[in-house]
Amino acid sequence: xxxxxxxxxxxxxxxxxxxxxxxxxxxxxxxxxxxxxxxxxxxxxxxxxxxxxxxxxxxxxxxxxxxxxxxxxxxxxxxxxxxxxxxxxxxxxxxxxxxxxxxxxxxxxxxxxxxxxxxxxxxxxxxxxxxxxxxxxxxxxxxxxxxxxxxxxxxxxxxxxxxxxxxxxxxxxxxxxxxxxxxxxxxxxxxxxxxxxxxxxxxxxxxxxxxxxxxxxxxxxxxxxxxxxxxxxxxxxxxxxxxxxxxxxxxxxxxxxxxxxxxxxxxxxxxxxxxxxxxxxxxxxxxxxxxxxxxxxxxxxxx
Amino acid sequence: xxxxxxxxxxxxxxxxxxxxxxxxxxxxxxxxxxxxxxxxxxxxxxxxxxxxxxxxxxxxxxxxxxxxxxxxxxxxxxxxxxxxxxxxxxxxxxxxxxxxxxxxxxxxxxxxxxxxxxxxxxxxxxxxxxxxxxxxxxxxxxxxxxxxxxxxxxxxxxxxxxxxxxxxxxxxxxxxxxxxxxxxxxxxxxxxxxxxxxxxxxxxxxxxxxxxxxxxxxxxxxxxxxxxxxxxxxxxxxxxxxxxxxxxxxxxxxxxxxxxxxxxxxxxxxxxxxxxxxxxxxxxxxxxxxxxxxxxxxxxxxxxxxxxxxx
Numbered sequence: 331x332x333x334x335x336x337x338x339x340x341x342x343x344x345x346x347x348x349x350x351x352x353x354x355x356x357x358x359x360x361x362x363x364x365x366x367x368x369x370x371x372x373x374x375x376x377x378x379x380x381x382x383x384x385x386x387x388x389x390x391x392x393x394x395x396x397x398x399x400x401x402x403x404x405x406x407x408x409x410x411x412x413x414x415x416x417x418x419x420x421x422x423x424x425x426x427x428x429x430x431x432x433x434x435x436x437x438x439x440x441x442x443x444x445x446x447x448x449x450x451x452x453x454x455x456x457x458x459x460x461x462x463x464x465x466x467x468x469x470x471x472x473x474x475x476x477x478x479x480x481x482x483x484x485x486x487x488x489x490x491x492x493x494x495x496x497x498x499x500x501x502x503x504x505x506x507x508x509x510x511x512x513x514x515x516x517x518x519x520x521x522x523x524x525x526x527x528x529x530x531x532x533x534x535x536x537x538x539x540x541x542x543x544x545x546x547x548x549x550x551x552x553x554x555x556x557x558x559x560x561x562x563x564x565x566x567x568x569x570x571x572x573x574x575x576x577x578x579x580x581x582x583x584x585x586x587x588x589x590x591x592x593x594x595x596x597x598x599x600x601x602x603x604x605x606x607x608x609x610x611x612x613x614x615x616x617x618x619x620x621x622x623x624x625x626x627x628x629x630x631x632x633x
Numbered sequence: 634x635x636x637x638x639x640x641x642x643x644x645x646x647x648x649x650x651x652x653x654x655x656x657x658x659x660x661x662x663x664x665x666x667x668x669x670x671x672x673x674x675x676x677x678x679x680x681x682x683x684x685x686x687x688x689x690x691x692x693x694x695x696x697x698x699x700x701x702x703x704x705x706x707x708x709x710x711x712x713x714x715x716x717x718x719x720x721x722x723x724x725x726x727x728x729x730x731x732x733x734x735x736x737x738x739x740x741x742x743x744x745x746x747x748x749x750x751x752x753x754x755x756x757x758x759x760x761x762x763x764x765x766x767x768x769x770x771x772x773x774x775x776x777x778x779x780x781x782x783x784x785x786x787x788x789x790x791x792x793x794x795x796x797x798x799x800x801x802x803x804x805x806x807x808x809x810x811x812x813x814x815x816x817x818x819x820x821x822x823x824x825x826x827x828x829x830x831x832x833x834x835x836x837x838x839x840x841x842x843x844x845x846x847x848x849x850x851x852x853x854x855x856x857x858x859x860x861x862x863x864x865x866x867x868x869x870x871x872x873x874x875x876x877x878x879x880x881x882x883x884x885x886x887x888x889x890x891x892x893x894x895x896x897x898x899x900x901x902x903x904x905x906x907x908x909x910x911x912x913x914x915x916x917x918x919x920x921x922x923x924x925x926x927x928x929x930x931x932x933x934x935x936x937x938x939x940x941x942x943x944x
Contacts, residue, residue, distance in 0.1 A: 342739050342843060350736055351745065357733075358752035361815065364767040365755070367778060371770055383781020384770055431660035434653040441646040446657060451944070453664060455868065456924045458671025459916025460896070461903055465677060466670045469688060485663045489865075517652035546760030549875060568762045571769065572883065597776060604766035611758050619751050 365608070372396070372602035379597055395602035406606065409563035412477075413545060416562060420481045421540040425533055432491045433521055436498035437507075447495075454488045464553060479554035480562065484543050490536055497532040498525065538618055545611065567607045570600060678917040682909040698914035705911075707898065715894040718802075718878075719870045722809050727859065729810055730817030734855075735847055737818065738825050750822070753815030761876025768808060768881050796887040805892070808881055809874070820862070824855040860934055860941050868927040871919050872896060895919050 342350070363386075371384045375392035382389060399406060434440050435447050458466075468474040473482065502525055510520045526533065551565035561569070647654070681694045702708055733753065740746040756764070771778045772794035780791040794800065832850050841849070873894035882892045895915060902912035935942040 347741055354749040358749055361752050361755055367770050368767055379776050383776035384778045427660045430656045434657055440650055440653055453668035455927055457920055458674050459920050460899055461913035461916045462674030462677055463671040466674050482667055486660055542758055548762050564760050564762045604763055608763050
């Protein structure tokens, strides 16, 4: 976090402080305005789009896009269901497995510490590549078109395991573990009752990383998922936008299929899709971002 | 110390720490399935895979897949794009992240600094699909904000963004910086927060200017973090953000000369051309180059300063 430089000696002059603040306001706007534009377009009347294009100040507002989305509620609902299932299952499993791996390699007295650290680290250095992974997933593990194909790729993130290990090393004093052992607690009990409760900040940060990762993932769906009832929301959005683009690029195809053109989602509808996809993140954002910065700060300080 | 006692010690250690080792088992299995099995799958690059014989039964063809790849002419294009974009992103994002971190540290009012920070890390949490929608809202040819509002106001003709390739290098660099610079800054902000304020007090007593303080205290202190981040990003110098290059330009064919990278190429070779041999050859080249880059960067860092190397 930034130091409270109000009280710090040697702060910058009032003029440069003004310039700095103006620069940051502009930067913040650049980051936020695109999101705002999409939200506004999703609430814009179709006629306004035709006359003035996408605008921050539309002539006429309308809820029609959301009404038509909720008419086709089944698809959206299914997308939400898949995304939530994947995110909750994936995050819970991911944080648990990473903590279970990070804890032993954080223990100075564990004799196989280096071997297992290398086993993890090597996966950061070298990988078999996308094709080989695709073939292993589809022909060896046989998890094509299953939820497993969406969960497995992001279960263990080596870099996050290393951050966790550093956290355990720096915050959990060996004496605490030693005294628990003298009291007759087993390893698993020590881990669950002592180590995990002391590590809430890093666990929360990892849960957050995981949640964002699973919620935003569309690439694995693109590779492995073929049945529509297993499409996560992001992948659904991607298909909507790509279908539109595809028809734009293929005018002849569009001319031959007037009904297809008619059924194309109109533009405020596409943007409403995007808003629905961003929704949960934008709503949760104010709550988690504070926590996230804190957790990252703790994890980033080298032990 | 005889071998026997060494071995029995090992067994003893295994037994004594069996609980800890068992804890790691689930993650070990995941790593095996997701990371190590595909490593053994790289032999596919040396086979002519067809569906009749299956993966295991297909004939070995040595380096034919690679020959085909390098002679197809695509190789030069995708390698050039991938490397140029990766390097540009790396340098620009580093400069932006460090600048933002140093600047935010100078904001006097804490609540303002926090507010700015919330805004600039927001893009990091949006998926590339969402980002492609945001870009589309600006660049859509008929109604997009740029064509319908900005260019109109200046009396300019509309630009067909998704078929004009000369703009895309700039668009992609901008989108990438927009998405990642703020998040990168958070890591450096954390590092700067850990610097002992006494150093700055001492510098003030010596009459050091703000600029001097930044160059002589702040930057040297966050140098280890910069170096670690650089080593790690070196490993992916030959990979690209698939979402950025595939999703944001809408996989538009007219833009391939400037948007096609190793990853999008591998994906298309696999999914659209069904050419398993060539796509796995490309993916293997990618992995090997990444591996060499990490090792090379790390040993370069070791030469300069042993302490700061990753391994």
